Amino acid sequence: MKTEIMSVDNFLTRDLSYTQAVDLLSAGETVAFPTETVYGLGAIATSENAVSKIFEAKGRPQDNPLIVHIGSKEELSTFTQNVPNLANICMDAFWPGPLTLVLPIKTDSLAKNVTAGLNTVGVRMPDHPVALELLRRLKQPVAAPSANKSGKPSPTKAAHVYHDLNGKIPLILDGGATGIGLESTVLDFTTEVPTILRPGGVTKEMLEKVIGPVNESKLTDEAEAPRAPGMKYAHYSPDAPVYLIEASISTVQQAIEQIHKDEKKVALIATEQFTFTKADYYFSLGQEHQLEDAAHLLYEALRNCDETDAHIILVPIFVKQGVGTAIMNRLEKAANGNWFES
Ligand code: TXA
Numbered sequence: 643m644k645t646e647i648m649s650v651d652n653f654l655t656r657d658l659s660y661t662q663a664v665d666l667l668s669a670g671e672t673v674a675f676p677t678e679t680v681y682g683l684g685a686i687a688t689s690e691n692a693v694s695k696i697f698e699a700k701g702r703p704q705d706n707p708l709i710v711h712i713g714s715k716e717e718l719s720t721f722t723q724n725v726p727n728l729a730n731i732c733m734d735a736f737w738p739g740p741l742t743l744v745l746p747i748k749t750d751s752l753a754k755n756v757t758a759g760l761n762t763v764g765v766r767m768p769d770h771p772v773a774l775e776l777l778r779r780l781k782q783p784v785a786a787p788s789a790n791k792s793g794k795p796s797p798t799k800a801a802h803v804y805h806d807l808n809g810k811i812p813l814i815l816d817g818g819a820t821g822i823g824l825e826s827t828v829l830d831f832t833t834e835v836p837t838i839l840r841p842g843g844v845t846k847e848m849l850e851k852v853i854g855p856v857n858e859s860k861l862t863d864e865a866e867a868p869r870a871p872g873m874k875y876a877h878y879s880p881d882a883p884v885y886l887i888e889a890s891i892s893t894v895q896q897a898i899e900q901i902h903k904d905e906k907k908v909a910l911i912a913t914e915q916f917t918f919t920k921a922d923y924y925f926s927l928g929q930e931h932q933l934e935d936a937a938h939l940l941y942e943a944l945r946n947c948d949e950t951d952a953h954i955i956l957v958p959i960f961v962k963q964g965v966g967t968a969i970m971n972r973l974e975k976a977a978n979g980n981w982f983e984s
Pocket residue numbers: 677679680681682683706707708709740742744757760762763764768786787788789824825826827828839840869870871872873
């Protein structure tokens with residue numbers, strides 16, 4: 643299959659790009675498109691055959707449910723039921739935006755493989771002009787996980803999608819780099835107190851201001867997090883192993899020296915106060931304390947390591963506050979328990 647990349651920035655070809663995307667989706671094919679978080683790989687959520695093409699293209703395990711994307715709130719009642727009042731308050735406050743709500747599903751409404759057989763469904767309205775235009779033209783819910791090869795960092799540019807899925811999907815809508823750079827917050831409304839299953843751009847602090855107390859699922863503890871099935875798989879992994887390390891310049895410098903003594907090469911992914919350490923490769927996460935910038939740059943930095951011959955990737959940790967919680971959640975998964983001790 644030939645994978646086409648169509649820009650939606652050129653106003654002469656813009657309309658054609660959307661028409662082609664809508665036609666492909668309506669015909670049961672997959673289309674990659676930008677959202678404000680990361681690029682998604684979409685298919686019509688009511689078609690089991692269309693949705694199966696997502697799993698196939700990504701190499702995604704079948705028991706990991708997909709997020710359903712909608713362009714208008716009216717679509718919600720076609721596939722959810724008993725939506726709690728707090729969930730409605732969240733939609734009004736944060737949609738369109740990077741918040742996925744897990745709600746009770748209406749039986750026989752969506753294709754079974756969207757939800758991996760669960761009686762709940764994750765749904766969000768993305769805050770990106772391209773995603774919204776596409777969804778509003780299509781007028782149907784679209785199942786869309788991140789448009790990366792399963793296990794790799796989520797794509798924040800069309801080129802990342804092409805790198806991972808070239809030859810496996812027919813079309814990528816190119817809307818430039820995504821804004822937030824980390825996937826949406828997943829908030830479960832089927833627990834007594836709403837529970838964050840995956841931290842993201844909408845933080846615990848932001849949620850609690852609007853709906854009061856929310857719980858955080860211990861996402862790194864597999865045994866305690868059976869509700870977010872996706873959390874048990876390898877995630878965000880470059881080819882070389884990722885090691886987290888204390889965020890101190892002298893500690894990082896010592897680690898680099900030790901790695902060099904073993905005649906190995908090291909890539910450093912860090913904010914700019916670490917620029918002057920002597921890593922073989924350095925990928926910036928922006929200025930110190932600018933967590934939004936770090937989130938925006940993280941996945942591309944992880945991907946860039948695959949273009950180097952580094953044997954090991956070092957990443958100084960972030961404080962788990964605000965968006966730092968989401969950054970550390972992704973880094974802990976990428977590192978899979980690796981901590982650099984000198
Ligand atoms: O920002 C995002 O959410 C992006 C863009 C494309 O919208 N999508 C995304 O999808 O990150 P994906 O499939 O890569 O991640 C979906 C996450 C997984 O951890 C999955 O287990 C969880 O949401 N999830 C989906 N439906 C669920 C459900 N019914 N109950 C619990 N967790 C669910």
